[in-house]
Amino acid sequence: MLSRIFIQNFALIDSLEITLNKGLQVITGETGAGKSIILGALRLILGERADVKSIQSTDTKSVVEAEFIITENFKTFFDENDLDFEINTVIRREILPTGKSRAFINDVPVTLEILKKLSEKLIDIHSQFETSNLFDEEYQFKMIDGLSKNKTLITKYQQDFSDYKKLVKEIEHYKNQLSDGNKESDYKIFLLEELLEVNLDLFDLEDVQSRLSQQENAETIIENLSLIFNKMDAEEIGVLDSLLDVKSKLSKVASLSHQYSKLNQRLEEQFVEFKDLLFDLQNEAEKMETSPEALSELSLQLNKINSLFLKHKVNSVQELIEVRDEIQNEQTGFAELEFLINQTEQKIALAAEGLEKASTELSTNRKKSIPGFIKKTEKLLNQLGLEKAKIEVQLTDVENFNSFGKENIQLLFQANSGFPLKPIQTAISGGERSRVMLSIKKLMAENSELPTLILDEIDTGVSGKVAEEIGNVMKEMSANMQLIVISHLAQVAAKGNDNYKVIKREVSGKTQSTIISLNQEEKLQEIAQLLSGSKITEAAISQAKELMK
Numbered sequence: 001m002l003s004r005i006f007i008q009n010f011a012l013i014d015s016l017e018i019t020l021n022k023g024l025q026v027i028t029g030e031t032g033a034g035k036s037i038i039l040g041a042l043r044l045i046l047g048e049r050a051d052v053k054s055i056q057s058t059d060t061k062s063v064v065e066a067e068f069i070i071t072e073n074f075k076t077f078f079d080e081n082d083l084d085f086e087i088n089t090v091i092r093r094e095i096l097p098t099g100k101s102r103a104f105i106n107d108v109p110v111t112l113e114i115l116k117k118l119s120e121k122l123i124d125i126h127s128q129f130e131t132s133n134l135f136d137e138e139y140q141f142k143m144i145d146g147l148s149k150n151k152t153l154i155t156k157y158q159q160d161f162s163d164y165k166k167l168v169k170e171i172e173h174y175k176n177q178l179s180d181g182n183k184e185s186d187y188k189i190f191l192l193e194e195l196l197e198v199n200l201d202l203f204d205l206e207d208v209q210s211r212l213s214q215q216e217n218a219e220t221i222i223e224n225l226s227l228i229f230n231k232m233d234a235e236e237i238g239v240l241d242s243l244l245d246v247k248s249k250l251s252k253v254a255s256l257s258h259q260y261s262k263l264n265q266r267l268e269e270q271f272v273e274f275k276d277l278l279f280d281l282q283n284e285a286e287k288m289e290t291s292p293e294a295l296s297e298l299s300l301q302l303n304k305i306n307s308l309f310l311k312h313k314v315n316s317v318q319e320l321i322e323v324r325d326e327i328q329n330e331q332t333g334f335a336e337l338e339f340l341i342n343q344t345e346q347k348i349a350l351a352a353e354g355l356e357k358a359s360t361e362l363s364t365n366r367k368k369s370i371p372g373f374i375k376k377t378e379k380l381l382n383q384l385g386l387e388k389a390k391i392e393v394q395l396t397d398v399e400n401f402n403s404f405g406k407e408n409i410q411l412l413f414q415a416n417s418g419f420p421l422k423p424i425q426t427a428i429s430g431g432e433r434s435r436v437m438l439s440i441k442k443l444m445a446e447n448s449e450l451p452t453l454i455l456d457e458i459d460t461g462v463s464g465k466v467a468e469e470i471g472n473v474m475k476e477m478s479a480n481m482q483l484i485v486i487s488h489l490a491q492v493a494a495k496g497n498d499n500y501k502v503i504k505r506e507v508s509g510k511t512q513s514t515i516i517s518l519n520q521e522e523k524l525q526e527i528a529q530l531l532s533g534s535k536i537t538e539a540a541i542s543q544a545k546e547l548m549k
Contacts, residue, residue, distance in 0.1 A: 001020075001068060001069045001452060002020050002066060002068055002122070002123060002482060002484070003020055003067050003068060003069050003088070004017065004019050004065070004067035005017070005018050005020070005038070005042070005065070005066055005067075006063070006064070006066075006067075007038065007041045007064050007065075008064075009055060009056045009057055009060055009062045009063065010037065010040075010041050010054055010056060010064060010095075011034075011037045011040070011041075011054050011056060011513075012034050012037055012056070012504070012511060013034065013037060013038075013041070013056070013512065013513050013514065014056065014510075014512050014514075016038070016514050016515055018500060018515050018517065019517075020498070021498050022482055023497035024474055024475055024477075024478035024483050024485065024495055024496050024498075025482065025483065025484045025496065025497065025500070026485050026487060026492060026493045026495070026498070026499045026500070027484065027485065027499075027515070028486075028488065028499070028500070028501050029501050029502030029503060029515075032504070033502040033503055033504045033513060034502050034503075034504055034513025034515075035456075035486050036456075037513055038502065038513075038515065039127070039456055039486070040054070041064040042066065042123070042125060042454070044093040044095075044101075045091050045093060045115075045119050046123065046125065047112045047113075047115050047116030047119060047120075050093065050099075051095075052095060052097070052099035054095065055095055055097060060097070061094050061095060061096050061097065062094065062095040063092065063093070063094050064092065064093045065090055066090070066092075066119075066123070067088055067089070067090045067091075068088075068089050068091070068122050068452075069087060069088060070087060070089050074089075074118075074121070081110070081114050083105050083106060083110070084106045084108060086106050089106055090104075090105070090106055090107070091103075091104070091105055091115060091118065091119055091122075092104040092105075103115040105118060120451075122452060123451050123453075124451050124452070124454065125454045125456065126453065126454065126455055126456065126458065127455075127456035127457065127458070134411065134424055134425075134428070134433065134436060134437060134440070135411075135424060135425040137408065137409055137410075138403070140393075140409045140410075140411050141154075141404040141409050143373075143440055144369065144373065144393060144409065145362070145365075145366070146444050147369045147372065147373050147443060147444075147447050148362075148365040148366050148368070149365065149369075149447075150365050150366070153362060154362060154404070156358070157355065157358040157405065158403060160351065160354055160355055161355060161401060161402075161403060163351065164348065164351040164401065167344055167347050167348045167351060168348060170344055171341060171344040171345065171348065174337050174340050174341045174344065175341060178337045195320060195323065195327070198301075198304060198305065198320075200321045200324060201321065203301075203305065203317055205305065208298055208301050208302055208305075209302065211294075211298055212295070212298040212302055215290065215291065215294055219290065225281050225282075225284055228281055232278050232281075240274075240278065243271055243274065247267055247268065250263065250267055251264055305317070308320055352401070355401050355406075358405070359401065359405035359407070362404070362405045363395065363405055363406070363407055366393075366395060367395065370395075373393065373443065376443055377391050377436075377439050377440065377443065378391060380439035381439055383469045383472075384435040384439065384462075384466055384469050384470060384473065385435070385462070385465065385469070386432060386435060386436075388415065388416050388417040389413070389414070389415050389432075390413070390414045390417075390421060391411070391413050391424075391436075392411075392412040392413075392421050393409065393410075393412070394409070394410045394411075394412055395407045395408070395409055396408045410423055411423070411424040413428050413436070414427055415427070415428070415429070415432050424436075431462075434458045434459065434460065434462075435462070435470075438470065438473060441453065441455075441477065442473050442476065442477050445477045445480045445481050445483075446480060451481075452481070452482045452483075452484065453477075453481060453483050453484070454484040454485075454486070455474070455483065455484070455485045455486065455487075456486045457486055457487065457488065458485075459485075459487055459488075459492055463489075467491040467492070468491045470489070470491070470492060471489065471492040471495040472495070489530065490527045490530035490544065490547060491547060493523070493527050494547035494548050496523070499517075499518040499522075499523045499526065500515050500517055500518060501515065501516055501518055501526055502514070503515075503516065523548070524544050524545065524548065525544075527544035528540040531543055531544060
């Protein structure tokens with residue numbers, strides 16, 4: 001319930017504070033007195049855009065506060081948004097002279113999004129120019145679901161539908177990834193086969209290069225090894241014979257003097273090593289063979305590895321291994337994507353099964369409640385002067401799930417007998433809209449927990465018996481909710497549990513708007529004025545008393 005409004009430095013309002021109560025709260029006032037200014041300030045509480053032009057004095061900030069009495073049902077919202085829960089909760093907007101605005105809930109700074117989410121649960125402002133809700137499919141579903149006791153079911157369905165849409169989006173993402181990958185997949189597989197064919201983990205580039213060089217230069221190697229051996233082992237003039245002679249002479253010297261023994265030993269060791277080297281050279285020369293097949297194979301291996309270096313723009317075998325592993329991982333990734341797609345398809349099928357069941361239940365409940373909705377609405381319309389009005393709710397099955405199940409909704413209307421029902425947006429006139437909307441709001445108030453409802457001159461353009469009935473409907477509505485009505489009708493004002501008047505006056509040479517609470521005598525005078533105009537007659541006073549009874 002909206003219990004207090006405080007407005008400071010906003011348009012024509014210097015400072016205004018009013019306390020509101022339960023039931024029907026009626027606000028009256030002459031045209032231009034400032035009723036729309038108060039509503040404009042309250043719309044800031046609903047998160048609407050702040051305009052620096054609304055600041056009366058640019059020396060200080062503009063402040064709008066609305067205090068609500070709320071229930072424990074809102075505690076979850078406060079906990080989820082890390083806010084202090086208070087039974088008397090204050091929502092405040094501030095507009096700074098710079099044009100920036102700030103929002104607070106119980107003095108805690110919040111984003112406009114959070115403020116809007118809370119305020120929309122607490123207050124609903126409806127003006128004579130805002131009957132376009134009647135044409136909105138979402139509003140029509142909300143209207144019927146409220147009467148169908150679908151509140152819990154539709155909340156659960158919409159959460160499941162949101163999860164379902166995420167899964168659909170997810171699988172589209174996976175499929176796009178797989179499609180993009182498959183476009184290059186064949187080429188990548190070809191590259192991978194090329195790399196696997198070389199057996200890179202065992203490939204020794206230096207060894208291949210060395211063996212290839214050996215095959216390419218085999219004759220030169222054999223020739224030089226043979227020449228070396230021949231020079232070393234030639235009789236009489238060979239190095240080996242000369243060393244044997246040197247060895248023999250040093251051995252003789254060592255036998256004559258012990259101090260030459262170490263030199264003799266060193267020469268002995270080097271001679272043995274030299275002989276081994278000589279025979280190794282001989283063996284290498286003898287086993288050295290030229291092989292055209294080996295030469296061709298080694299050339300092929302080196303050409304292939306060099307070709308891979310060039311193709312993948314790398315310079316080492318290790319870099320080729322990294323390229324190979326990357327491609328292999330991509331191929332594994334495709335397999336994982338296929339697994340994820342399959343897994344997500346199963347989740348989607350399961351989710352669709354649940355949505356199908358919930359959609360059927362929602363539709364069944366709606367169809368059961370529609371006859372009652374039609375009967376009650378037409379009765380209210382008859383009460384409000386539309387005796388011939390007919391209304392219908394058309395549900396049409398659709399192939400795909402939407403936010404409200406698996407069907408579309410259309411409200412059909414006709415104000416006059418003998419004519420076919422048509423979609424309400426094409427069949428309803430301006431004078432009929434407010435009464436249809438009031439009837440629907442009345443039914444919704446009876447069947448669901450609506451927030452504080454503010455009706456701004458929704459009764460414009462009616463008089464007499466219809467005005468009286470509108471007042472009765474509003475009075476009945478206020479039994480289930482707090483209803484704040486801005487009206488010019490005496491019949492409505494007379495029904496108010498509490499009455500207020502917006503007035504405009506001059507203070508220190510400046511025009512200011514404010515609102516005052518009316519006592520019973522002031523209420524009587526206000527109703528009489530609504531009946532007779534600026535000059536209040538005895539007849540108007542008498543009629544006002546009758547209305548107040």
